[in-house]
Amino acid sequence: MKQAVDGTVRTAPIGVFDSGLGGLTVLRAIRERLPGEATVYLGDTARVPYGPKAAETIRRYAIEATDFLLDKGVKAVVIACNTATARALPDVEARAGVPVLGVVEPGWSAAASASGTGRIGVIGTRGTISSRAYNRVIHSHRPDAQVFEQACPLFVPLVEEGWTDDEVTRLAAERYLGPLLKQGIDTLVLACTHYPLLKPLLARVVGENVRLIDSAESTAAALERLLVSEDLASPSGPPAAARYYVTDEAARFDLLARRLLGEEVEHLEMVSVDSTG
Amino acid sequence: MKQAVDGTVRTAPIGVFDSGLGGLTVLRAIRERLPGEATVYLGDTARVPYGPKAAETIRRYAIEATDFLLDKGVKAVVIACNTATARALPDVEARAGVPVLGVVEPGWSAAASASGTGRIGVIGTRGTISSRAYNRVIHSHRPDAQVFEQACPLFVPLVEEGWTDDEVTRLAAERYLGPLLKQGIDTLVLACTHYPLLKPLLARVVGENVRLIDSAESTAAALERLLVSEDLASPSGPPAAARYYVTDEAARFDLLARRLLGEEVEHLEMVSVDSTG
Numbered sequence: 001m002k003q004a005v006d007g008t009v010r011t012a013p014i015g016v017f018d019s020g021l022g023g024l025t026v027l028r029a030i031r032e033r034l035p036g037e038a039t040v041y042l043g044d045t046a047r048v049p050y051g052p053k054a055a056e057t058i059r060r061y062a063i064e065a066t067d068f069l070l071d072k073g074v075k076a077v078v079i080a081c082n083t084a085t086a087r088a089l090p091d092v093e094a095r096a097g098v099p100v101l102g103v104v105e106p107g108w109s110a111a112a113s114a115s116g117t118g119r120i121g122v123i124g125t126r127g128t129i130s131s132r133a134y135n136r137v138i139h140s141h142r143p144d145a146q147v148f149e150q151a152c153p154l155f156v157p158l159v160e161e162g163w164t165d166d167e168v169t170r171l172a173a174e175r176y177l178g179p180l181l182k183q184g185i186d187t188l189v190l191a192c193t194h195y196p197l198l199k200p201l202l203a204r205v206v207g208e209n210v211r212l213i214d215s216a217e218s219t220a221a222a223l224e225r226l227l228v229s230e231d232l233a234s235p236s237g238p239p240a241a242a243r244y245y246v247t248d249e250a251a252r253f254d255l256l257a258r259r260l261l262g263e264e265v266e267h268l269e270m271v272s273v274d275s276t277g
Numbered sequence: 278m279k280q281a282v283d284g285t286v287r288t289a290p291i292g293v294f295d296s297g298l299g300g301l302t303v304l305r306a307i308r309e310r311l312p313g314e315a316t317v318y319l320g321d322t323a324r325v326p327y328g329p330k331a332a333e334t335i336r337r338y339a340i341e342a343t344d345f346l347l348d349k350g351v352k353a354v355v356i357a358c359n360t361a362t363a364r365a366l367p368d369v370e371a372r373a374g375v376p377v378l379g380v381v382e383p384g385w386s387a388a389a390s391a392s393g394t395g396r397i398g399v400i401g402t403r404g405t406i407s408s409r410a411y412n413r414v415i416h417s418h419r420p421d422a423q424v425f426e427q428a429c430p431l432f433v434p435l436v437e438e439g440w441t442d443d444e445v446t447r448l449a450a451e452r453y454l455g456p457l458l459k460q461g462i463d464t465l466v467l468a469c470t471h472y473p474l475l476k477p478l479l480a481r482v483v484g485e486n487v488r489l490i491d492s493a494e495s496t497a498a499a500l501e502r503l504l505v506s507e508d509l510a511s512p513s514g515p516p517a518a519a520r521y522y523v524t525d526e527a528a529r530f531d532l533l534a535r536r537l538l539g540e541e542v543e544h545l546e547m548v549s550v551d552s553t554g
Contacts, residue, residue: 045329048329053323053525054448054525054526057323057525126529152436153434153438154434154438157431157434158431160430161430161431167448168431168445168448168449168452170423171444171445171448172445175445180360185381221537248330248331249331252329252403
């Protein structure tokens, strides 16, 4: 599997895709941890959200996004979307010919290591939770763990509304997390790319005895390990360029992107990735 | 414009389309008011929601939906989607060759008649409110009216979560409606197809001095007038058939559809309407 890596490959960008803008929190974590890596982000905003769509449709979208990134010469692909990871990771791996990383495995792996009791909560969109992706990887890391899952479909719109420190959100969080806390979890995986923005509020709701695992940060850490092990890490240098592509000019793009990415989005271009188009 | 109507046209179905399932509340109002009319419903669930998409994209989707309904031999088209009405009504009218009705005009017209003071609130999704569609029709009906608009992006996910009689929803409604109530509105237009399910809760929040206008009901009433004036009404008979088409097998379709339609969905088929596919 391992081959000698051509030096020019190391300076190639990391490709990151998501169904929309939520994956920008993953990109942000990557850029903070690996500032010397150039990045190409694709947000499939014309077809967001993937969650409610059929598995076959999601696989087609993920392949189209992968082809787009490969065309940009990326040296690795990060699927910064829980739905696409759950439904299409093997398909993307088969297609890519470069290392591929999803957001499910790193978050889960971090939770399995962090938990003392093995009682682990997972929250995400309805699509992610119903995919049972987190349940499926459990035994590979920690056979004794018990997973308690809860879909929190209001969290994404609450984040997009900007109500990240708000009474409405606190009430909704208490409603969603109450059953998990009753199960005595000691670790909670934030299995949705929008949720890092809710971390301070969620930390107050769950209390100090429950550890929050941010899958964006876990994915960035896993990417670093992957680049090193595959001899693909960029030589250190000045902060590298970030390019952004979306498939539709989303309303409120600037506001939302700034909120999720933590900085202004520059070098933005609108593209079509629909292979049937 | 008026032509003698062939008798077989009168028994043709009414075509209704929406970006997803919300339009089922409009279909429900139509079937309650006009039980003798056969109906064909198309929910473009593969591409829902339209709201955040570019105007040009929405127009293409609306034309594709219209073509699909025309192919089913409909005698009239109802655009049961505020976004598509706001963005694409003239395009659909130009395409259809049969009478076309959107959901904006009937709701607004009912509000203009109902309001005593002319101070009218409009609530909807972010896409509907930012389209300014309701503001644009104001002067045609009531030149003295003042319109106060408020986007309520959390209401659709709250309805889909089933939290229609809930403390979280009441708090969110107070937050959204407070500024409108301060403006002294006496009429509030529910300019989103999901909102009829929130009517009891919203009625409590706004109090008895504010009249709620349900655009689904207003649209059904306008359709009845249109069919009579165009001599297109079906001869009275037994309850007529309803057929349903979706463009993707939406998760939780049954639950959501039952909730929005108020009955089971029968004769459901999955279709593709994407002209680029």
